[in-house]
Amino acid sequence: MESTVCPPPQSGAPALPAPENTRRPVGINDVAARAGVSPGTVSNVLNRPERVAEATRLRVERAIRELDYVRNSSGRSLRAGRSDSVGLLVLDVTNPFFTMVARGVEDQAAEDGLTVMLLNSAENPERQRRSLRVLAEHRAAGAVVMPVDNDVADLLWLRERGIPWVLLDRGDVAVDVGSSVYVDNHAGGLAAGRHLVSLGHERITYLSGPLSLEQCRTRLAGLRAALEENGVEAGDAVRLIEAPSLTADSGEKAVEEVLAGGPRRRPQAVFCANDQLALGLLKGLGARGLSVPDDLSVVGYDDVDVAALVHPGLTTVAQPKYQIGRAAMRLLAAEIHEPRGAHERLVFTPRLVVRGSTAAHRG
Structure with missing residues (x-):
């Protein structure tokens, strides 16, 4: 979380009395x-x-x-030029996907003798910029970052101040720019698309988060590739809806747009860019009396724990969340100890988990 700095009292304002149980710190x-x-x-x-x-x-x-x-570690940090803390900057701390990633980062950091500061950009470039500045002010040893867009200028600024970083879930960053750990999002979209095509679905809506996020764009590309390899013109078959954020609330609010045009134009299936969108969509569809998968199939992405607990269970593309967190921290530890070492890129392969939210089209 970001730190909050309280402003000094205004001139003439009475000073607050110290709590009675306050004692001088032991030195x-x-x-x-x-x-x-x-x-x-x-x-x-x-x-x-x-x-x-x-x-x-x-x-x-x-x-x-x-x-x-x-x-008091602050003085020691000043003398050493850096602290024993690393930053973990994620897009949304409320998303269970990041909870497991954070667990992996934290467990690996503990083995390396480091502590983790968790920061939340809320998918906002300005909040990301402020968070990176906080890490610089605290002389963080390094950072694991899931950036909000393609602009790496803020990250390069951080490195200029001697703070290395590793990117999470960004497969489009050249290895000479920085290290990265990501899951093959194109393969994930391809797996979801092939599954829906095998069930006879040819009219598919892709419910995306902001297309400024590389993973959203790449999952869409995988979906389109799956249709085209089966002789379906993706330009006609895939309808894109771009939600403002990757949240359940955005998924629920997207229902009206998903259903726009009436039953004849309703998609046969919806592939969501993450499970949060899919879970919100399931809630919205249920509130309108529609049945999943009888009226339409729904696929998510991430395989968060709740995906297996809802009814029907959510078909989704699983990512090895904990493992990529640990891997990112291992790469960061290597960069901290070898600042001039070569950057690395680690790629994980996702897998499709089929549950009850998808079924054959009943055309």
Whole structure:
């Protein structure tokens, strides 16, 4: 989450009284006094314990516990030029897809001795810019970023300040620009399209998020390729609806446009750019008395946990969410330790998970 800076009180405004239970933070000098050693010895125990005799180290560690001392890492970060934290900037923290990605990033970071700051761009370029600046201000060791569009200028700005990054879910960035981890979105769209064609569907709506997102565009390209390889003219068969965001609310609000034109023009199937859109669409269709898959089939993308819990279960394209989070963090750790090393690109293959939301067309 982004930090909030409270403004100073206006001139003449009375100062707020300090809480009664406020106490002066315990410092390194307090620990040294309690343990009967010098502050330098305490610093060695914290940073280079192998240099301190065991009996002295144990005495200092006991003083740390008794005083409940919490080390101040900001000064150490300033001296080292960077902190032990990395940023994870995602498009929407409410999306369960990113929850599992974040878990993978965090688990790998912990193994590398790093902590993770989670930031949310909300698919907004200006919020992304502010978040990257926050990482620079905190001297983050690096960042895993899912960018909101094709413009990498802000990321290049971050690297100029000595902060490496790895991109998530961007397959169109050249390896000489930066490292990336992504799932083959074209293959995912192709799998979804082939599934719908095999069920006899030829009039398909693609419910997309913002087409500024590379993954939305590439999934659409895969869908069109599946139709064309089966002799169906994709330009006539696929109708595109671009939702303003990849959320369930956007999916539910898109129902009117999906159904526009009446039963004769209604799509036989809808392929959604992610599960959130699909779940919102299912809710909206149900509210209008339509049955899935009897009236039309619905396919999502991501395979979030709830996709298997709704009725009917959502047919979707599964991404290895946790694994790509760990992989991104591994690449970032390599870039942190070898700043001049070559960038890498890792590609995962998605898989189709068929559930009850798709069925053969009953033309």
